[in-house]
Amino acid sequence: MGKVRVRGFAVSIDGFGAGPDQSLEYPLGKGGRELHKWFYPTRTFRSMIGQDGGIDDRFARTSAEGFGAFVIGRNMFGPAGNDWGGPDWKGWWGDNPPYHAPTFILTHHPQASIVMQGGTIFHFVTEGIEAALAQAKAAAGDRDVKIGGGVSTVRQFLRAGAIDEMHLAVSPILLGRGEHLFEGIDLPALGYRVTERVSTELATHLVLTR
Numbered sequence: 015m016g017k018v019r020v021r022g023f024a025v026s027i028d029g030f031g032a033g034p035d036q037s038l039e040y041p042l043g044k045g046g047r048e049l050h051k052w053f054y055p056t057r058t059f060r061s062m063i064g065q066d067g068g069i070d071d072r073f074a075r076t077s078a079e080g081f082g083a084f085v086i087g088r089n090m091f092g093p094a095g096n097d098w099g100g101p102d103w104k105g106w107w108g109d110n111p112p113y114h115a116p117t118f119i120l121t122h123h124p125q126a127s128i129v130m131q132g133g134t135i136f137h138f139v140t141e142g143i144e145a146a147l148a149q150a151k152a153a154a155g156d157r158d159v160k161i162g163g164g165v166s167t168v169r170q171f172l173r174a175g176a177i178d179e180m181h182l183a184v185s186p187i188l189l190g191r192g193e194h195l196f197e198g199i200d201l202p203a204l205g206y207r208v209t210e211r212v213s214t215e216l217a218t219h220l221v222l223t224r
Contacts, residue, residue, distance in 0.1 A: 022077025024049035030192035052217035082154025087167035165193035
């Protein structure tokens, strides 16, 4: 059976995984886009947006490859609110999202599943994280499940002790405000320890294993 992983999750030095005031204009919150500067030049990201070239970064590659299913929060699919970004909204990524696997979205607002290009199918789960993870594991089979964010979603799975491994990309910026990833969470008490640390020009990569 595969593992449950967080991969390529960017945080600021002061621990924020998203900036304040998330909106359609600022889906990562104000300043949140700066967290992902390590990712944008990579070959993995450039291929996601249909461009060639880019640097070869193994952390970027492993953040996107090898997953049989994904679990993401409501705001990772669309802007906050009940209208899903409008009647024609099908997510931030256009017709061919980068997931290419069944993707289970945590929400309080039911919606029919959406079949996208490239193998992505968005399923909307209203019964909570346990139901979403059970469905994702069943869909993934022997492959890993990725908890894709955002901050609230990762925090819920951390508190539940459901994440086996977490890769953080700590970006050299300070946000000051936003969504704090670890506030009130005792990682050592939950059994996590740092098993790898790699410093690059644009981020320090940390792997936490439980």
